[in-house]
Amino acid sequence: MEALAIVTALALIQLTHFAYLVGAQRAKHGIKAPAMTGHTDFERAFRVHQNTQEQLVVLVPALWMFGYFIDPLWSAGIGLVFIVSRFLYRTNYLSEPTSRGTPFLVGFVMMSILVIGSIVGATMSLLG
Numbered sequence: 001m002e003a004l005a006i007v008t009a010l011a012l013i014q015l016t017h018f019a020y021l022v023g024a025q026r027a028k029h030g031i032k033a034p035a036m037t038g039h040t041d042f043e044r045a046f047r048v049h050q051n052t053q054e055q056l057v058v059l060v061p062a063l064w065m066f067g068y069f070i071d072p073l074w075s076a077g078i079g080l081v082f083i084v085s086r087f088l089y090r091t092n093y094l095s096e097p098t099s100r101g102t103p104f105l106v107g108f109v110m111m112s113i114l115v116i117g118s119i120v121g122a123t124m125s126l127l128g
Contacts, residue, residue: 069121
């Protein structure tokens with residue numbers, strides 16, 4: 001379970017880093033809070049952060065359930081692939097938003113594996 005804790009912490013650090021990048025874009029382009037629009041670079045950074053935050057609501061519990069019912073190291077490995085996909089998503093979204101599809105899909109598939117695996121593992125455990 002230690003690997004799950006490390007991967008969870010890495011995902012939270014990534015989210016915090018993305019939040020910092022939003023703040024940096026705010027400062028760079030003079031976008032005062034609570035404004036949510038302004039320079040394109042700010043809006044892209046903001047969307048990357050928000051999308052990542054939305055996905056962590058699913059990822060974190062699924063990561064731990066999969067780890068508990070299936071295997072913690074597999075869960076951690078899938079979580080690492082998700083984290084890498086989010087960095088690629090960010091890179092692509094900031095340079096050309098239409099190119100974000102593949103990294104988004106990889107992350108979505110990783111989350112889906114964790115959720116479906118959790119359901120299967122919990123059901124198997126329940127049925128004995």
